[in-house]
Ligand SMILES: Nc1ncnc2c1ncn2[C@@H]1O[C@H](COP(=O)(O)OP(=O)(O)OP(=O)(O)O)[C@@H](O)[C@H]1O
């Protein structure tokens with residue numbers, strides 16, 4: 129079964145950069161605790177890390193780390209949280225010229241990450257627009273061939289991203305992210321219209337329950353944690369096992385996976401090879417705190 133699904137979709141001639149659009153958070157990642165405290169009790173964490181978070185941001189950093197130019201289009205978290213993450217954002221190397229300041233009247237976009245075993249849970253404050261989109265002229269002047277959208281909720285909020293990308297002849301990928309307030313009517317046609325859909329196992333199970341089955345998108349790659357990932361398209365499906373490793377923090381593993389997968393897919397490689405690259409990045413990401421911690425460590429070791 130050859131899974132060259134989508135190769136005819138890819139545009140040639142544009143430089144191969146990626147525009148990543150999505151919500152940008154200040155992640156407060158706790159460590160040294162196992163799960164949220166029971167009501168009325170208190171847990172004392174061994175550590176806390178402030179990192180830029182959100183799918184688009186983390187994926188853009190891992191694309192740059194693989195040598196692919198990336199642009200981040202997002203609203204910066206307001207208040208003191210922008211300063212807390214600006215240094216790491218700059219270091220990660222994505223072009224930030226399409227990031228815009230938040231309306232000071234809106235709450236800062238913050239995610240509290242509470243690890244529990246090899247997984248984690250989030251408490252997130254989401255406010256205001258996810259991003260200010262470039263206009264068609266600005267987009268056509270960028271050396272990009274692909275748009276990656278960090279979460280489904282952002283595409284529901286801004287469906288015009290698809291028209292903007294298609295009019296510019298770009299391919300489009302979409303991560304899912306968890307938001308069970310979304311409805312089938314809101315998401316079905318959007319998922320059908322992207323080239324690559326990248327949910328994790330829990331998110332695809334939720335979509336199945338609301339009547340958005342596997343195979344709604346032309347190519348769906350389901351991320352399976354330590355089990356790796358599986359590609360699904362009309363030509364068939366293929367599971368590529370992961371490279372099991374010890375988890376320091378699972379936050380951002382899926383976004384790192386997206387970057388590995390897309391870096392290989394944009395170059396026209398067969399889907400199983402793209403999943404291998406995705407697994408590699410995902411595995412590295414769980415070995416450090418936060419979505420880009422492993423890149424920070426790799427940088428300081430050079
Ligand atoms: N314990 C692990 N050992 C090896 N690889 C892992 C492990 N956990 C995750 N990965 C790799 O990272 C990828 C993405 O992880 P996961 O399935 O947890 O995505 P996710 O839930 O979307 O993550 P997030 O949304 O926090 O970024 C997996 O497909 C796999 O390649």
Ligand SMILES: [Mg+2]
Nearest residue numbers: 305328382383
């Ligand atoms: Mg994810």
